[in-house]
Amino acid sequence: MKKVIALLLALALFLPVCALADEVVNVFNWVDYIDEDVIKQFEEETGIKVNYMCFTTNEDMMVQVEASPSAFDVCFPSEYIVERMLEKDLLAELNYDNIPNAKYLLDNLRNPSYDADNAHSMPYMWGTVGILYNTTMVDEAVDSWGILWDEKYTNNVFMLDSIRDSMGITLRYLGYSMNTRDILALEAAKDKLIEQKQAGIVKAYQVDETKDKMVMNEAALAVMWSGDAQYAIDLNADLAYAIPKEGSNVWVDCMVIPKDAKNKENAEKFIDFLCRPDIAQKNCEAIWYSSPNSGAIELMGEEYTSNPVMNPSAEDLANCEYFNDIDSSFLAVYNALWAEVRSAR
Ligand code: N2P
Secondary structure (H helix, E strand, O other): OHHHHHHHHHHHHHHHHHHHHOOEEEEEEEOOOOOHHHHHHHHHHHOOEEEEEEEOOHHHHHHHHHHOOOOOOEEOOEHHHHHHHHHOOOEOOOOHHHOHHHHHEOHHHOOOOOOHHHOOOEEEEEEEEEEEEEOOOOOOOOOOHHHHHOHHHOOOEEEEOOHHHHHHHHHHHOOOOOOOOOHHHHHHHHHHHHHHHHOOOEEEEEOOOHHHHHHOOOOOEEEEEHHHHHHHHHHOOOEEEEOOOOOEEEEEEEEEOEOOOOOHHHHHHHHHHHHOHHHHHHHHHHHOOEOOEHHHHHHHOHHHHOOOOOOOOHHHHHOEEOOOOOOHHHHHHHHHHHHHHHHOO
Protein backbone atom coordinates (compact mmCIF):
# COMPACT_ATOMS: atom_id res chain seq x y z
CA MET A 1 0.00 0.00 0.00
CA LYS A 2 2.76 2.38 1.00
CA LYS A 3 4.51 1.63 -2.25
CA VAL A 4 1.38 2.40 -4.25
CA ILE A 5 0.95 5.70 -2.45
CA ALA A 6 4.59 6.56 -3.01
CA LEU A 7 4.21 5.72 -6.68
CA LEU A 8 1.06 7.79 -7.02
CA LEU A 9 2.72 10.66 -5.22
CA ALA A 10 5.76 10.47 -7.50
CA LEU A 11 3.48 10.44 -10.53
CA ALA A 12 1.45 13.35 -9.23
CA LEU A 13 4.61 15.38 -8.78
CA PHE A 14 6.19 14.27 -12.03
CA LEU A 15 3.24 14.64 -14.40
CA PRO A 16 2.83 18.40 -14.22
CA VAL A 17 6.56 18.78 -14.82
CA CYS A 18 6.23 16.61 -17.94
CA ALA A 19 3.21 18.51 -19.10
CA LEU A 20 4.98 21.81 -18.73
CA ALA A 21 8.32 20.66 -20.06
CA ASP A 22 7.14 21.51 -23.58
CA GLU A 23 6.14 25.02 -22.64
CA VAL A 24 8.65 27.54 -23.93
CA VAL A 25 8.87 31.16 -24.88
CA ASN A 26 11.56 32.38 -27.27
CA VAL A 27 12.64 35.85 -26.25
CA PHE A 28 14.84 38.16 -28.36
CA ASN A 29 16.03 41.21 -26.44
CA TRP A 30 18.87 43.73 -26.49
CA VAL A 31 22.16 42.82 -24.79
CA ASP A 32 22.27 43.80 -21.06
CA TYR A 33 18.62 44.79 -20.98
CA ILE A 34 17.02 42.65 -18.26
CA ASP A 35 17.65 41.46 -14.72
CA GLU A 36 18.49 37.79 -15.29
CA ASP A 37 16.74 36.91 -12.02
CA VAL A 38 13.51 38.06 -13.63
CA ILE A 39 13.89 35.35 -16.27
CA LYS A 40 14.44 32.71 -13.57
CA GLN A 41 11.53 33.97 -11.54
CA PHE A 42 9.23 33.76 -14.60
CA GLU A 43 10.34 30.17 -15.22
CA GLU A 44 9.76 29.25 -11.58
CA GLU A 45 6.35 30.87 -11.33
CA THR A 46 4.96 29.64 -14.65
CA GLY A 47 6.91 26.48 -15.51
CA ILE A 48 7.52 28.00 -18.96
CA LYS A 49 11.11 27.73 -20.13
CA VAL A 50 12.61 30.94 -21.52
CA ASN A 51 14.98 30.60 -24.46
CA TYR A 52 16.67 33.95 -24.11
CA MET A 53 18.56 35.41 -27.09
CA CYS A 54 20.15 38.84 -27.56
CA PHE A 55 20.84 41.39 -30.30
CA THR A 56 22.87 44.59 -30.41
CA THR A 57 20.91 46.96 -32.63
CA ASN A 58 17.42 47.27 -34.10
CA GLU A 59 18.81 46.65 -37.56
CA ASP A 60 20.48 43.38 -36.47
CA MET A 61 17.23 42.27 -34.87
CA MET A 62 15.29 42.91 -38.08
CA VAL A 63 17.70 40.80 -40.13
CA GLN A 64 17.19 37.86 -37.77
CA VAL A 65 13.42 38.19 -37.54
CA GLU A 66 13.02 38.45 -41.31
CA ALA A 67 15.28 35.44 -41.83
CA SER A 68 13.46 33.32 -39.21
CA PRO A 69 10.01 34.78 -38.64
CA SER A 70 8.83 31.93 -36.42
CA ALA A 71 11.95 31.70 -34.26
CA PHE A 72 10.95 34.39 -31.78
CA ASP A 73 7.87 34.84 -29.60
CA VAL A 74 8.72 38.18 -28.00
CA CYS A 75 11.02 40.85 -29.54
CA PHE A 76 11.97 44.31 -28.29
CA PRO A 77 12.16 46.78 -31.23
CA SER A 78 12.32 50.55 -30.84
CA GLU A 79 9.27 52.46 -32.02
CA TYR A 80 10.53 53.16 -35.57
CA ILE A 81 11.10 49.44 -36.05
CA VAL A 82 7.62 48.67 -34.70
CA GLU A 83 6.52 50.98 -37.50
CA ARG A 84 8.56 48.96 -40.02
CA MET A 85 7.38 45.60 -38.70
CA LEU A 86 3.78 46.76 -39.01
CA GLU A 87 4.40 48.01 -42.52
CA LYS A 88 5.77 44.56 -43.41
CA ASP A 89 2.85 42.87 -41.65
CA LEU A 90 5.19 41.00 -39.31
CA LEU A 91 3.34 41.59 -36.02
CA ALA A 92 0.49 39.84 -34.22
CA GLU A 93 -2.18 41.79 -32.37
CA LEU A 94 -1.75 41.58 -28.62
CA ASN A 95 -4.63 40.05 -26.68
CA TYR A 96 -4.86 42.40 -23.73
CA ASP A 97 -7.12 39.96 -21.84
CA ASN A 98 -3.87 38.07 -21.28
CA ILE A 99 -1.94 41.20 -20.30
CA PRO A 100 -3.90 42.68 -17.38
CA ASN A 101 -0.78 44.45 -16.07
CA ALA A 102 -0.90 46.66 -19.17
CA LYS A 103 -3.05 48.92 -17.00
CA TYR A 104 0.14 50.27 -15.42
CA LEU A 105 1.30 51.84 -18.70
CA LEU A 106 1.87 55.59 -18.29
CA ASP A 107 -0.79 57.68 -20.01
CA ASN A 108 1.66 59.60 -22.17
CA LEU A 109 2.87 56.37 -23.80
CA ARG A 110 -0.60 55.09 -24.65
CA ASN A 111 -2.00 55.09 -28.17
CA PRO A 112 1.28 56.18 -29.82
CA SER A 113 1.50 57.34 -33.42
CA TYR A 114 3.63 54.31 -34.41
CA ASP A 115 0.94 51.82 -33.27
CA ALA A 116 -2.64 53.00 -32.71
CA ASP A 117 -4.04 51.86 -29.33
CA ASN A 118 -0.85 49.87 -28.67
CA ALA A 119 -2.58 47.13 -30.63
CA HIS A 120 0.71 45.33 -31.39
CA SER A 121 3.26 46.77 -28.97
CA MET A 122 3.68 47.30 -25.25
CA PRO A 123 6.40 49.74 -24.11
CA TYR A 124 9.23 48.10 -22.13
CA MET A 125 11.63 50.97 -21.40
CA TRP A 126 12.26 54.41 -22.82
CA GLY A 127 15.27 56.68 -22.83
CA THR A 128 17.44 59.21 -24.59
CA VAL A 129 20.75 59.38 -26.46
CA GLY A 130 23.43 61.64 -25.00
CA ILE A 131 27.09 62.04 -24.17
CA LEU A 132 28.66 60.11 -21.29
CA TYR A 133 31.88 61.85 -20.28
CA ASN A 134 34.66 61.58 -17.74
CA THR A 135 34.83 64.75 -15.64
CA THR A 136 38.52 64.15 -14.87
CA MET A 137 39.34 64.27 -18.61
CA VAL A 138 36.90 66.95 -19.79
CA ASP A 139 37.10 70.28 -18.00
CA GLU A 140 34.67 72.26 -20.10
CA ALA A 141 30.89 72.23 -20.31
CA VAL A 142 29.54 69.32 -22.34
CA ASP A 143 26.60 71.04 -24.01
CA SER A 144 27.15 70.51 -27.73
CA TRP A 145 27.64 67.52 -30.00
CA GLY A 146 30.54 69.60 -31.36
CA ILE A 147 32.80 68.41 -28.54
CA LEU A 148 32.90 65.04 -30.33
CA TRP A 149 34.71 66.77 -33.21
CA ASP A 150 37.30 68.59 -31.06
CA GLU A 151 40.82 67.36 -31.84
CA LYS A 152 41.69 67.88 -28.18
CA TYR A 153 39.98 64.53 -27.72
CA THR A 154 41.88 62.65 -30.42
CA ASN A 155 41.55 58.89 -29.93
CA ASN A 156 39.38 59.63 -26.92
CA VAL A 157 35.80 59.34 -28.23
CA PHE A 158 33.63 56.23 -28.51
CA MET A 159 30.93 56.43 -31.17
CA LEU A 160 27.83 54.23 -31.34
CA ASP A 161 27.90 51.59 -34.05
CA SER A 162 24.25 52.19 -34.78
CA ILE A 163 23.08 53.81 -38.00
CA ARG A 164 20.21 55.98 -36.79
CA ASP A 165 21.95 57.10 -33.58
CA SER A 166 25.21 58.22 -35.17
CA MET A 167 23.64 59.74 -38.27
CA GLY A 168 20.94 61.28 -36.06
CA ILE A 169 23.20 63.14 -33.63
CA THR A 170 25.32 64.43 -36.50
CA LEU A 171 22.25 65.70 -38.33
CA ARG A 172 21.15 67.54 -35.18
CA TYR A 173 24.64 68.99 -34.75
CA LEU A 174 24.46 70.32 -38.30
CA GLY A 175 21.01 71.79 -37.61
CA TYR A 176 18.83 69.22 -39.37
CA SER A 177 16.09 66.93 -38.15
CA MET A 178 17.13 63.37 -37.32
CA ASN A 179 14.34 62.34 -39.66
CA THR A 180 15.38 64.37 -42.68
CA ARG A 181 15.34 62.67 -46.09
CA ASP A 182 17.15 65.58 -47.71
CA ILE A 183 20.06 63.97 -49.50
CA LEU A 184 22.31 67.03 -49.14
CA ALA A 185 21.80 67.02 -45.37
CA LEU A 186 22.48 63.29 -45.20
CA GLU A 187 25.63 63.65 -47.33
CA ALA A 188 26.81 66.44 -45.04
CA ALA A 189 26.29 64.22 -41.97
CA LYS A 190 28.15 61.38 -43.63
CA ASP A 191 31.06 63.70 -44.50
CA LYS A 192 31.14 65.05 -40.95
CA LEU A 193 31.35 61.54 -39.49
CA ILE A 194 34.11 60.61 -41.92
CA GLU A 195 36.01 63.79 -41.02
CA GLN A 196 35.83 62.85 -37.31
CA LYS A 197 37.06 59.35 -38.06
CA GLN A 198 39.88 60.43 -40.35
CA ALA A 199 41.06 63.02 -37.82
CA GLY A 200 41.65 60.09 -35.44
CA ILE A 201 39.20 61.40 -32.85
CA VAL A 202 37.15 58.19 -32.81
CA LYS A 203 38.75 55.54 -30.66
CA ALA A 204 36.18 52.94 -31.70
CA TYR A 205 32.73 52.44 -33.15
CA GLN A 206 31.05 49.96 -30.80
CA VAL A 207 27.86 49.37 -28.82
CA ASP A 208 27.64 47.27 -25.67
CA GLU A 209 31.35 47.32 -24.80
CA THR A 210 31.40 51.09 -24.34
CA LYS A 211 29.85 51.26 -20.88
CA ASP A 212 32.46 49.08 -19.18
CA LYS A 213 35.29 50.80 -21.05
CA MET A 214 34.04 54.17 -19.80
CA VAL A 215 33.94 52.75 -16.26
CA MET A 216 37.62 51.79 -16.75
CA ASN A 217 38.47 55.39 -17.84
CA GLU A 218 39.39 54.25 -21.37
CA ALA A 219 38.01 57.35 -23.12
CA ALA A 220 36.92 60.88 -22.30
CA LEU A 221 33.62 60.95 -24.20
CA ALA A 222 31.10 58.48 -25.57
CA VAL A 223 27.78 58.60 -27.39
CA MET A 224 25.55 56.51 -25.19
CA TRP A 225 21.98 55.47 -24.40
CA SER A 226 20.74 56.87 -21.08
CA GLY A 227 20.44 53.63 -19.10
CA ASP A 228 23.84 52.34 -20.16
CA ALA A 229 25.20 55.75 -19.10
CA GLN A 230 23.52 55.46 -15.69
CA TYR A 231 24.96 51.95 -15.28
CA ALA A 232 28.46 53.38 -15.86
CA ILE A 233 27.89 56.40 -13.59
CA ASP A 234 26.89 54.04 -10.76
CA LEU A 235 30.25 52.28 -11.08
CA ASN A 236 32.43 55.35 -11.63
CA ALA A 237 31.50 58.60 -9.90
CA ASP A 238 33.73 60.62 -12.28
CA LEU A 239 31.29 60.00 -15.13
CA ALA A 240 28.39 62.27 -16.09
CA TYR A 241 25.68 62.33 -18.78
CA ALA A 242 24.47 65.26 -20.87
CA ILE A 243 21.94 65.86 -23.63
CA PRO A 244 23.46 68.48 -25.97
CA LYS A 245 21.67 71.73 -26.68
CA GLU A 246 21.20 70.93 -30.38
CA GLY A 247 18.79 68.22 -29.27
CA SER A 248 18.77 64.47 -29.47
CA ASN A 249 16.72 61.31 -29.82
CA VAL A 250 14.10 60.03 -27.41
CA TRP A 251 12.95 56.48 -27.97
CA VAL A 252 10.59 53.79 -26.66
CA ASP A 253 11.57 50.13 -26.84
CA CYS A 254 8.53 47.89 -27.08
CA MET A 255 7.57 44.28 -26.57
CA VAL A 256 5.97 42.75 -29.67
CA ILE A 257 4.93 39.29 -30.84
CA PRO A 258 5.81 38.31 -34.42
CA LYS A 259 2.85 37.07 -36.44
CA ASP A 260 4.47 33.67 -36.97
CA ALA A 261 5.37 33.16 -33.29
CA LYS A 262 4.76 29.59 -32.14
CA ASN A 263 3.97 30.38 -28.50
CA LYS A 264 1.72 33.42 -28.51
CA GLU A 265 0.01 32.82 -25.17
CA ASN A 266 3.30 32.21 -23.43
CA ALA A 267 4.60 35.38 -25.06
CA GLU A 268 1.63 37.30 -23.62
CA LYS A 269 2.31 35.77 -20.19
CA PHE A 270 5.92 36.90 -20.45
CA ILE A 271 4.91 40.43 -21.47
CA ASP A 272 2.38 40.56 -18.64
CA PHE A 273 5.03 39.40 -16.16
CA LEU A 274 7.39 42.19 -17.22
CA CYS A 275 4.55 44.68 -16.69
CA ARG A 276 3.88 43.50 -13.12
CA PRO A 277 4.97 46.41 -10.92
CA ASP A 278 7.33 44.45 -8.63
CA ILE A 279 8.98 42.82 -11.66
CA ALA A 280 9.16 46.07 -13.65
CA GLN A 281 10.74 47.65 -10.57
CA LYS A 282 13.33 44.90 -10.17
CA ASN A 283 14.15 45.10 -13.85
CA CYS A 284 14.44 48.88 -13.89
CA GLU A 285 16.70 48.84 -10.84
CA ALA A 286 19.04 46.47 -12.66
CA ILE A 287 19.33 48.39 -15.94
CA TRP A 288 18.32 51.96 -15.01
CA TYR A 289 16.46 52.91 -18.15
CA SER A 290 13.29 54.98 -17.83
CA SER A 291 10.26 52.93 -16.87
CA PRO A 292 6.90 53.21 -18.65
CA ASN A 293 5.24 51.49 -15.65
CA SER A 294 3.39 53.69 -13.14
CA GLY A 295 3.30 50.88 -10.55
CA ALA A 296 7.07 50.36 -10.72
CA ILE A 297 7.76 54.09 -10.51
CA GLU A 298 5.65 54.31 -7.36
CA LEU A 299 7.54 51.41 -5.81
CA MET A 300 10.95 52.90 -6.70
CA GLY A 301 10.09 56.27 -5.20
CA GLU A 302 12.61 59.03 -4.96
CA GLU A 303 15.65 57.03 -5.97
CA TYR A 304 14.05 56.87 -9.40
CA THR A 305 12.15 60.13 -9.61
CA SER A 306 15.09 62.28 -8.46
CA ASN A 307 17.51 60.87 -11.03
CA PRO A 308 18.03 63.25 -13.97
CA VAL A 309 19.26 60.54 -16.38
CA MET A 310 16.00 58.58 -16.08
CA ASN A 311 13.94 61.76 -15.83
CA PRO A 312 15.17 64.20 -18.49
CA SER A 313 13.89 67.74 -18.02
CA ALA A 314 10.86 68.93 -19.98
CA GLU A 315 13.20 71.31 -21.79
CA ASP A 316 15.56 68.51 -22.87
CA LEU A 317 12.65 66.34 -23.96
CA ALA A 318 11.09 69.14 -25.96
CA ASN A 319 14.40 69.29 -27.81
CA CYS A 320 14.40 65.55 -28.62
CA GLU A 321 12.86 63.75 -31.58
CA TYR A 322 11.52 60.24 -31.99
CA PHE A 323 12.83 58.46 -35.07
CA ASN A 324 10.42 57.85 -37.91
CA ASP A 325 11.23 54.81 -39.97
CA ILE A 326 13.07 55.16 -43.27
CA ASP A 327 10.78 53.73 -45.89
CA SER A 328 12.03 50.79 -47.87
CA SER A 329 12.56 52.76 -51.09
CA PHE A 330 15.07 55.05 -49.34
CA LEU A 331 16.69 52.55 -47.01
CA ALA A 332 19.34 51.48 -49.54
CA VAL A 333 20.50 55.09 -49.95
CA TYR A 334 20.69 55.56 -46.19
CA ASN A 335 22.53 52.27 -45.68
CA ALA A 336 25.04 53.18 -48.40
CA LEU A 337 25.90 56.48 -46.69
CA TRP A 338 26.42 54.69 -43.40
CA ALA A 339 28.55 52.00 -45.07
CA GLU A 340 30.83 54.78 -46.33
CA VAL A 341 31.29 56.02 -42.78
CA ARG A 342 32.01 52.56 -41.43
CA SER A 343 34.56 51.71 -44.11
CA ALA A 344 36.34 55.11 -44.21
CA ARG A 345 40.03 54.93 -43.33
C1 N2P B 1 20.76 48.08 -23.55
C2 N2P B 1 20.03 48.38 -24.81
C3 N2P B 1 19.45 49.71 -24.85
C4 N2P B 1 18.43 49.89 -25.85
N1 N2P B 1 22.06 47.58 -23.76
C5 N2P B 1 18.47 51.20 -26.51
N2 N2P B 1 17.36 51.39 -27.31
